[in-house]
Amino acid sequence: GAVVSQHPSWVICKSGTSVKIECRSLDFQATTMFWYRQFPKQSLMLMATSNEGSKATYEQGVEKDKFLINHASLTLSTLTVTSAHPEDSSFYICSARVGFTGDPYNEQFFGPGTRLTVL
Amino acid sequence: GDSVTQMEGPVTLSEEAFLTINCTYTATGYPSLFWYVQYPGEGLQLLLKATKADDKGSNKGFEATYRKETTSFHLEKGSVQVSDSAVYFCALASGGSYIPTFGRGTSLIVHP
Numbered sequence: 001g002a003v004v005s006q007h008p009s010w011v012i013c014k015s016g017t018s019v020k021i022e023c024r025s026l027d028f029q030a031t032t033m034f035w036y037r038q039f040p041k042q043s044l045m046l047m048a049t050s051n052e053g054s055k056a057t058y059e060q061g062v063e064k065d066k067f068l069i070n071h072a073s074l075t076l077s078t079l080t081v082t083s084a085h086p087e088d089s090s091f092y093i094c095s096a097r098v099g100f101t102g103d104p105y106n107e108q109f110f111g112p113g114t115r116l117t118v119l
Numbered sequence: 120g121d122s123v124t125q126m127e128g129p130v131t132l133s134e135e136a137f138l139t140i141n142c143t144y145t146a147t148g149y150p151s152l153f154w155y156v157q158y159p160g161e162g163l164q165l166l167l168k169a170t171k172a173d174d175k176g177s178n179k180g181f182e183a184t185y186r187k188e189t190t191s192f193h194l195e196k197g198s199v200q201v202s203d204s205a206v207y208f209c210a211l212a213s214g215g216s217y218i219p220t221f222g223r224g225t226s227l228i229v230h231p
Contacts, residue, residue, distance in 0.1 A: 004162060034218065043123070043208070043221040044163075093162065108219065110155075110162035 002028045004096050006111035013084055014119055021079045021114045023094030029074035030096030034108065035067070038091040050077055084118045091115050121146045125209045125222035132199055132229050140194040140225045142183075142209035150213035152176075152185050152192040157206045157224070166194075166207070204229045 003026040013019050023033060032051050036044040048064075050056035050071035058064045066088075068080040077096075081088055095108040125142040132138060144150065151170045155163040167176030172187035181196045192209060206226050210219040 006162075041223060043223045046218060049218065095163075107165055110164070112160060112162045 002026075002096075002109040004030075004094065004109045004111040006092075006094055006114050008114060009112065010115040010117075012117045012119065015085050016083055018080055018082045019084055019116060021081075021092055021094075021116075023077045023079070023096070023111055025075045025096045025109070028096075028098060028109075030077075030098065031074065032097050033071055033077040034095045034097075035069060035077075035079050036093040036095070038093060038113070044093060047079075081116065084116070086118045089116055089118045121150065121211055121213060121220045123209050123211055123220055123222035125207075125225050127223070128206075128226035130225060130227050132227070134201055134229055134231050135198045136229075138194070138196040138199045138203075138227065140207055140209075140227070142192045142194065142222060144190050144192065144209075144211050146190075146211055146213050148213050149187075150211040151217070152183070153210040153212070153219060154181070154183055154192070154194050155208040155210060155221075157208065159205070163208060199227070199229045201229045201231055203227060 005024045007022045035047045038044050047062045048056045048058045052074050056069040071077040091113050093113040095110040097108045122145045153168045154166040156166045157163045167178040169176040169185035175184045183192050183194045206224045208224045209222040212219045
């Protein structure tokens with residue numbers, strides 16, 4: 001199946017700094033990429049959806065100025081957590097799909113996740 | 120809004136035992152239903168899916184039937200293996216975006 005990678009797999013940073021997480025589709029071109037956040041023993045919460053070349057669409061309650069998403073190419077999306085604080089500590093997961101939203105048969109492929117710890 | 124409820128884990132079984140992980144959903148319209156599996160250190164993988172009522176999704180010995188009348192999509196396997204140890208997520212997708220809404224995940228631990 002298609003492979004999605006994330007880098008780094010874990011990161012520890014000081015409060016107030018910014019952290020960038022990369023999501024890459026390794027063997028396919030991803031028209032749409034998604035960013036999720038997962039708390040311990042909780043479900044995946046969709047943060048934002050991005051289509052290549054356009055601005056990301058953020059879910060209600062997600063601060064777009066804090067979680068900057070860039071989908072500059074068909075194989076790369078980045079999530080930057082700006083001025084991180086301890087409450088931003090979480091597991092961040094990206095996924096990618098070939099088609100645009102609205103296609104019910106278009107499978108999402110998930111990355112392995114990035115563990116962010118803010119001290 | 121749409122939501123998925125699945126049984127809390129961990130579910131601990133011996134090898135070759137029968138597995139059931141319950142999943143119920145609330146949605147408007149007619150959603151597609153999915154089970155995803157997450158092995159340790161890996162991303163979520165689609166395990167099986169069903170797109171309409173009474174459909175049965177199956178893969179790797181796992182099965183789930185789309186039950187509209189009970190709004191359920193329970194995951195079953197007749198004989199689990201140690202290699203099945205993972206976290207299993209039930210999900211639905213509906214509406215124009217077809218972006219999945221996930222349950223909380225159920226951890227399965229299979230002992231030899």
